[in-house]
Amino acid sequence: HDGHLADAWLGRGLARIRLGDLFGGRDDLFRAAGLEPERAVVRAYLGKAFAETGDAKHAVEELGWARRLDARDPTPPLYLALEWNRQNRVNEAIDELERSQALNDDRRVYRSRFLLDLDQAVRGASLASIYRRAGLDEVAVREASRAAGLDYANYSAHQFLAESLDARRDPARVNLRYETPWSVEHLL
Numbered sequence: 001h002d003g004h005l006a007d008a009w010l011g012r013g014l015a016r017i018r019l020g021d022l023f024g025g026r027d028d029l030f031r032a033a034g035l036e037p038e039r040a041v042v043r044a045y046l047g048k049a050f051a052e053t054g055d056a057k058h059a060v061e062e063l064g065w066a067r068r069l070d071a072r073d074p075t076p077p078l079y080l081a082l083e084w085n086r087q088n089r090v091n092e093a094i095d096e097l098e099r100s101q102a103l104n105d106d107r108r109v110y111r112s113r114f115l116l117d118l119d120q121a122v123r124g125a126s127l128a129s130i131y132r133r134a135g136l137d138e139v140a141v142r143e144a145s146r147a148a149g150l151d152y153a154n155y156s157a158h159q160f161l162a163e164s165l166d167a168r169r170d171p172a173r174v175n176l177r178y179e180t181p182w183s184v185e186h187l188l
Contacts, residue, residue: 006039013027026049040069043063043069044073060083137168162186169182
């Protein structure tokens with residue numbers, strides 16, 4: 001085991017996080033960032049790990065580093081948007097998610113269309129959630145519908161769309177306009 005290989009620390013950190021050891025994984029990612037401080041992807045994952053462990057200050061700092069190192073990567077704006085949403089900074093969250101979506105298509109050279117659609121679906125579901133929190137229900141439903149269309153297997157997009165449609169259902173059940181779309185999305 002070579003302790004000076006950043007990729008090893010990165011992989012181990014991501015594996016530990018996936019297994020539920022957030023703090024141990026974050027420490028491994030911190031070590032990887034120390035070994036390769038100019039690598040944007042390591043900084044982005046470290047920023048996400050800081051966010052997941054509740055350290056917003058360091059999360060924003062690391063994601064800012066990742067953005068400066070690779071301004072065309074859509075990942076830091078995505079993670080920043082999620083952090084701003086946690087902090088109830090809705091406008092900043094929307095700006096970052098829209099920036100992330102705009103940068104997503106620039107990755108065509110590096111990722112397949114299928115993976116780009118998955119990325120876009122995750123961003124769309126997150127953006128829909130933030131729009132809903134901002135009181136923009138119509139825009140939220142449209143964004144959730146688009147996310148579900150991009151990745152039909154993404155249960156989060158279907159769940160959010162079902163919740164958005166549920167909020168529009170008539171409690172007296174006189175107007176049944178949203179009943180069928182809600183039940184279909186709810187089952188999906």
